[in-house]
Amino acid sequence: MLYSERLFELLSVLFDCAEASGEVNAGNTIVYLLGESLVDAEPAEPLPAPTMDQYDYTFMLPVLVGSRVTFTNRDTETHNVHPYAKSRRRNRTFNKAQRPGLVLSAVFANPDSIRVTCNIHAQMLAHILVLPNPFFTMGTEDGTFTIAGVPAGRYEVLAWHEEFGTVRSAVEVRASQTTTVEISLTRTTSDGSRSNE
Numbered sequence: 774m775l776y777s778e779r780l781f782e783l784l785s786v787l788f789d790c791a792e793a794s795g796e797v798n799a800g801n802t803i804v805y806l807l808g809e810s811l812v813d814a815e816p817a818e819p820l821p822a823p824t825m826d827q828y829d830y831t832f833m834l835p836v837l838v839g840s841r842v843t844f845t846n847r848d849t850e851t852h853n854v855h856p857y858a859k860s861r862r863r864n865r866t867f868n869k870a871q872r873p874g875l876v877l878s879a880v881f882a883n884p885d886s887i888r889v890t891c892n893i894h895a896q897m898l899a900h901i902l903v904l905p906n907p908f909f910t911m912g913t914e915d916g917t918f919t920i921a922g923v924p925a926g927r928y929e930v931l932a933w934h935e936e937f938g939t940v941r942s943a944v945e946v947r948a949s950q951t952t953t954v955e956i957s958l959t960r961t962t963s964d965g966s967r968s969n970e
């Protein structure tokens with residue numbers, strides 16, 4: 774197939790946070806696709822190098838398998854980066870102090886959902902989703918998402934939010950058109966265990 778014949782599609786996802794309160798930020802949602810054929814597909818644009826910046830709040834970071842994550846500390850206090858991989862065989866777990874300005878980095882080699890805590894400040898909690906293909910995005914505060922350059926095909930689309938868990942649905946992305954998916958996250962869709970996949 775000639776490159777010019779390759780069909781790239783746009784998948785847009787509308788986020789509808791039914792029970793959104795002032796504390797829930799739709800932007801803190803990771804939306805991603807799963808499908809065998811996506812593993813070797815090229816993203817529409819190169820992915821930015823993932824950075825987890827510590828600035829004293831809860832946040833999420835989607836990461837492509839095998840990419841190097843940089844941890845920065847812009848606060849004036851020492852933090853501590855402590856990722857909990859689901860299993861040690863899947864990804865490295867470590868626990869390192871991080872003085873202001875110090876930069877740490879790590880590579881997460883397998884798909885995983887990783888909680889990251891700071892052992893010094895109990896309120897600090899972050900999440901890294903390590904994903905098997907580059908077709909993912911973070912939401913925006915108005916609840917809309919766009920994943921560009923998705924090859925035509927049938928996929929699973931997943932939305933993950935710390936408070937709402939994971940919502941899955943099926944999507945068929947057709948050639949030469951924009952596919953729209955509406956996803957509703959409510960507290961009842963969470964499995965209650967707060968785990969994510």
Ligand SMILES: [Cu+2]
Nearest residue numbers: 852853891894
């Ligand atoms: Cu801290």
